Amino acid sequence: MTEFVLIHGSWHDGALWEPVxxxxxxxxxxxxxxxxxxxxxxxxxxxxxxxxxxxxxxxMLEADLSDVVLLGHSYGGTxxxxxFEEIPERIRRLVFWNAxxxxxGNSLLDEVPPHYRELFSQLAAASDDNTVSMPFPIWREAFIxxxxxxxxQSTFExxxxxxxxxxxxxxxxxxxxxxxxxxxxxxxNATEDTALPPGEWGWxxxxxxxxxxxxxxxxxxxxxxxxxxxxxxxxxxxxxxxD
Amino acid sequence: MTEFVLIHGSWHDGALWEPVxxxxxxxxxxxxxxxxxxxxxxxxxxxxxxxxxxxxxxxMLEADLSDVVLLGHSYGGTxxxxxFEEIPERIRRLVFWNAxxxxxGNSLLDEVPPHYRELFSQLAAASDDNTVSMPFPIWREAFIxxxxxxxxQSTFExxxxxxxxxxxxxxxxxxxxxxxxxxxxxxxNATEDTALPPGEWGWxxxxxxxxxxxxxxxxxxxxxxxxxxxxxxxxxxxxxxxD
Amino acid sequence: MTEFVLIHGSWHDGALWEPVxxxxxxxxxxxxxxxxxxxxxxxxxxxxxxxxxxxxxxxMLEADLSDVVLLGHSYGGTxxxxxFEEIPERIRRLVFWNAxxxxxGNSLLDEVPPHYRELFSQLAAASDDNTVSMPFPIWREAFIxxxxxxxxQSTFExxxxxxxxxxxxxxxxxxxxxxxxxxxxxxxNATEDTALPPGEWGWxxxxxxxxxxxxxxxxxxxxxxxxxxxxxxxxxxxxxxxD
Numbered sequence: 001m002t003e004f005v006l007i008h009g010s011w012h013d014g015a016l017w018e019p020v021x022x023x024x025x026x027x028x029x030x031x032x033x034x035x036x037x038x039x040x041x042x043x044x045x046x047x048x049x050x051x052x053x054x055x056x057x058x059x060m061l062e063a064d065l066s067d068v069v070l071l072g073h074s075y076g077g078t079x080x081x082x083x084f085e086e087i088p089e090r091i092r093r094l095v096f097w098n099a100x101x102x103x104x105g106n107s108l109l110d111e112v113p114p115h116y117r118e119l120f121s122q123l124a125a126a127s128d129d130n131t132v133s134m135p136f137p138i139w140r141e142a143f144i145x146x147x148x149x150x151x152x153q154s155t156f157e158x159x160x161x162x163x164x165x166x167x168x169x170x171x172x173x174x175x176x177x178x179x180x181x182x183x184x185x186x187x188x189n190a191t192e193d194t195a196l197p198p199g200e201w202g203w204x205x206x207x208x209x210x211x212x213x214x215x216x217x218x219x220x221x222x223x224x225x226x227x228x229x230x231x232x233x234x235x236x237x238x239x240x241x242x243d
Numbered sequence: 244m245t246e247f248v249l250i251h252g253s254w255h256d257g258a259l260w261e262p263v264x265x266x267x268x269x270x271x272x273x274x275x276x277x278x279x280x281x282x283x284x285x286x287x288x289x290x291x292x293x294x295x296x297x298x299x300x301x302x303m304l305e306a307d308l309s310d311v312v313l314l315g316h317s318y319g320g321t322x323x324x325x326x327f328e329e330i331p332e333r334i335r336r337l338v339f340w341n342a343x344x345x346x347x348g349n350s351l352l353d354e355v356p357p358h359y360r361e362l363f364s365q366l367a368a369a370s371d372d373n374t375v376s377m378p379f380p381i382w383r384e385a386f387i388x389x390x391x392x393x394x395x396q397s398t399f400e401x402x403x404x405x406x407x408x409x410x411x412x413x414x415x416x417x418x419x420x421x422x423x424x425x426x427x428x429x430x431x432n433a434t435e436d437t438a439l440p441p442g443e444w445g446w447x448x449x450x451x452x453x454x455x456x457x458x459x460x461x462x463x464x465x466x467x468x469x470x471x472x473x474x475x476x477x478x479x480x481x482x483x484x485x486d
Numbered sequence: 487m488t489e490f491v492l493i494h495g496s497w498h499d500g501a502l503w504e505p506v507x508x509x510x511x512x513x514x515x516x517x518x519x520x521x522x523x524x525x526x527x528x529x530x531x532x533x534x535x536x537x538x539x540x541x542x543x544x545x546m547l548e549a550d551l552s553d554v555v556l557l558g559h560s561y562g563g564t565x566x567x568x569x570f571e572e573i574p575e576r577i578r579r580l581v582f583w584n585a586x587x588x589x590x591g592n593s594l595l596d597e598v599p600p601h602y603r604e605l606f607s608q609l610a611a612a613s614d615d616n617t618v619s620m621p622f623p624i625w626r627e628a629f630i631x632x633x634x635x636x637x638x639q640s641t642f643e644x645x646x647x648x649x650x651x652x653x654x655x656x657x658x659x660x661x662x663x664x665x666x667x668x669x670x671x672x673x674x675n676a677t678e679d680t681a682l683p684p685g686e687w688g689w690x691x692x693x694x695x696x697x698x699x700x701x702x703x704x705x706x707x708x709x710x711x712x713x714x715x716x717x718x719x720x721x722x723x724x725x726x727x728x729d
Contacts, residue, residue: 138456145458149486191434191677194459199448205685213624215631216680218706220461243635381699388701392729434677437702442691463704 002069002241003030007056007083009074009099011134011159013040020226023234032068034059036079038163045129045161049169053082060090069184069241071095074195074223075162077207078108078171084183085175093184095240097233098193098203098223101210104177108167113201124164131161142194144224155227186215186240188233195223215240245312245484246273250299250326252317252342254377254402256283263469266477275311277302279322281406288372288404292412296325303333312427312484314338317438317466318405320450321351321414327426328418336427338483340476341436341446341466344453347420351410356444367407374404385437387467398470429458429483431476438466458483488555488727489516493542493569495560495585497620497645499526506712509720518554520545522565524649531615531647535655539568546576555670555727557581560681560709561648563693564594564657570669571661579670581726583719584679584689584709587696590663594653599687610650617647628680630710641713672701672726674719681709701726 004024006017014035021031037055038047056079060068070091072080077099084091100111109117123132134143139159140152147155187208196203208214217240219225225233247267249260257276264274280298281290299322303311313334315323320342327334343354352360366375377386382402383395390398430451439446451457460483462468468476490510492503500521507517523541524533542565546554556577558566563585570577586597595603609618620629625645626638633641673694682689694700703726705711711719 141458142456145460146482192459192461194456197448197452197456198459199452202448205683205688209683209685213628213680213683215627216678216684217631218678239632384701385699388703389725435702435704437699440691440695440699441702442695445691 001028001030002238003032003065003067004237004241005032005034005056005060005065005068005070007036007070007072007076007079008033008039009072009076010039010132010162012073013160015040016158017226019230020234020237023231024237027234027238029238032063032065036076038166039160041160045131045163047163047166049078049082049166049171052079052166053086056083057086060087066090067092069093069095071097071237071241072099073097073226074099075108075166077101078166081173081176082171084179085173088179088183091183093186093241095186095188095237096207096211096214097188097237097240098190098195099187099207101207102171102173103210104173105170107170110170111207113197120164120167127161127164129161130164132164132167133161134159142223144222144228145194146192146222146228147224151227155224180212184215184243185211186217187211188217188219188236188240190219190221190223190225192221193223193225244271244273245481246275246308246310247480247484248275248277248299248303248308248311248313250279250313250315250319250322251276251282252315252319253282253375253405255316256403258283259401260469262473263477263480266474267480270477270481272481275306275308279319281409282403284403288374288406290406290409292321292325292409292414295322295409296329299326300329303330309333310335312336312338314340314480314484315342316340316469317342318351318409320344321409324416324419325414327422328416331422331426334426336429336484338429338431338480339450339454339457340431340480340483341433341438342430342450344450345414345416346453347416348413350413353413354450356440363407363410370404370407372404373407375407375410376404377402385466387465387471388437389435389465389471390467394470398467423455427458427486428454429460430454431460431462431479431483433462433464433466433468435464436466436468487514487516488724489518489551489553490723490727491518491520491546491551491554491556493522493556493558493562493565494519494525495558495562496525496618496648498559499646501526502644503712505716506720506723509717510723513720513724515724518549518551522562524652525646527646531617531649533649533652535564535568535652535657538565538652539572542569543572546573552576553578555579555581557583557723557727558585559583559712560585561594561652563587564652567659567662568657570665571659574665574669577669579672579727581672581674581723582693582697582700583674583723583726584676584681585673585693587693588657588659589696590659591656593656596656597693599683606650606653613647613650615647616650618650618653619647620645628709630708630714631680632678632708632714633710637713641710666698670701670729671697672703673697674703674705674722674726676705676707676709676711678707679709679711 014033257278260276500519
């Protein structure tokens with residue numbers, strides 16, 4: 001039995017884990033799916049990366065969780081790397097699922113290709129609250145291309161605007177890389193994930209390779225396999241999270 | 244219901260799509276499989292790339308097709324890129340299946356590794372009609388390695404010699420790259436396709452990456468999965484071609 | 487019916503092929519699984535690479551085997567490359583399964599990333615018989631990450647210390663590369679194999695690409711899929727080994 005804490009990515013909130021969490025619970029595991037500060041519908045979007053991290057650290061301390069497998073999806077990778085810096089003693093294993101593992105000192109923006117950097121900056125500037133909204137064509141073609149159109153549309157309606165400042169903040173991650181050899185670490189890669197373009201800017205092995213011999217687990221599917229194949233993803237999370 | 248136009252690759256003709264076309268039709272779709280000029284058995288091989296393109300454009304105009312999903316396999320990628328330049332208003336989505344997406348100004352020969360360039364040139368020079376015949380060992384080991392030997396042999400007997408001039412002709416593709424953002428575009432990649440050697444000269448992400456955020460669909464199999472797994476390929480063509 | 491000779495990798499011996507060999511025999515094939523000199527429990531570890539090669543060549547001559555499909559796993563790739571140099575006339579096809587195909591003049595150590603080079607050298611220096619013992623965390627996370635913990639542990643107990651000198655010996659391989667075009671050659675790649683880190687130092691296409699258009703066969707799984715999915719590996723060995 002494993003205690004999982006699942007940290008969602010950009011445009012998502014904790015409630016969207018439900019299909020995956022149900023499969024994990026059915027397999028006998030405990031699952032927590034907190035929402036990161038500034039994420040979800042109808043909340044204050046004026047947060048920076050430190051606020052996002054603090055919201056999860058505070059929540060874990062209040063819930064007094066320990067010996068957890070902490071998983072981050074996409075942007076959530078930047079959160080779990082920082083949470084691990086703050087409370088490493090409570091974390092048994094880190095699991096990055098098509099997630100950012102920023103190089104020391106980099107922001108998330110530094111880790112995406114130039115055309116995404118420009119697009120996100122323009123969308124934030126055009127918003128009235130410094131957020132980035134997901135354009136449907138990108139969602140449908142690059143994030144959830146393995147879904148029928150109806151599922152692509154219904155999940156799109158559940159997304160929320162993403163605060164931009166956490167994309168911009170630089171993350172030293174000095175302690176993260178110091179402590180990394182002391183913790184279990186896994187990388188889950190969906191082989192058709194094109195949220196980052198495959199190749200030079202791809203997730204794997206660029207991000208996975210920074211984890212120093214992490215356990216690699218792969219599955220077919222897009223960046224949003226949590227919606228298109230939740231049972232398979234749950235199985236791979238179990239394989240990534242076990243001892 | 245989608246209207247598919249499937250453009251075959253080198254050494255093939257339209258009739259060889261039959262197993263795939265049958266599965267697509269069984270799923271309720273309309274399928275056309277024209278043969279490109281200079282291709283097939285017993286036809287005049289003295290064609291250039293423009294002749295090949297014109298043969299498909301003329302055929303589509305005569306059949307008065309519109310709103311089609313136009314798919315190209317291998318060499319067929321050079322054809323659909325050019326057909327799209329000529330009659331973009333008739334095309335709903337381009338699907339490249341392990342197909343060439345030539346960089347602006349390149350010929351097909353410019354896009355293959357030097358040892359293939361040399362081999363094709365030698366074979367054409369040794370022929371009496373400036374064509375390239377497929378050597379069986381390359382067919383068996385690099386194109387259809389997932390088939391039993393019997394299927395490799397029976398399909399080999401259905402191949403025809405390939406006109407060489409269309410490999411040599413340079414393709415500006417100025418209008419193709421200008422119009423690309425306005426059309427749906429997908430790339431299907433068979434993960435064991437070694438018709439181009441994996442890595443620096445491979446199909447994916449080298450070719451797929453030129454399509455600016457195209458929808459990626461992958462399946463296991465060789466370059467000739469149309470013969471070795473036609474039902475699976477048909478399913479992936481549907482996923483690549485839907486809205 | 488094919489006659490297979492399977493050459494194990496480092497830390498393994500011939501007996502560990504049993505689950506795979508059983509599946510191959512059930513499919514009607516003949517299978518031999520000799521142990522390389524200096525490998526296994528309770529044997530003299532003072533061997534160099536030439537001793538390892540000679541032990542297999544001598545065994546094949548004594549058994550008077552010919553027309554065999556010779557497969558090497560991992561380190562076993564360096565053995566089959568050299569055995570082929572010595573008795574090419576007895577070999578129908580070479581199959582490298584996530585195996586080293588050393589560049590001309592290289593040792594195995596030259597082909598692994600610097601941190602492995604350093605680790606193996608340190609472990610050998612710290613041993614009393616110039617051998618390298620497999621650390622359990624590397625076995626569990628990088629070699630057999632697709633196994634449940636119990637299988638990772640039970641297989642770990644079957645490993646034996648690896649003689650270091652064969653890692654160090656330079657292999658000219660002049661004749662190997664000269665004769666390579668004359669023999670059937672296949673590369674089997676398990677897509678989650680992280681015994682070599684994916685990317686710049688990975689198995690595929692770095693090693694497979696040296697085989698000049700070898701037949702590529704892939705399967706999901708780790709470096710030790712012989713333990714985690716022996717039936718599937720046997721099926722892929724058959725696909726790799728057939729004409």
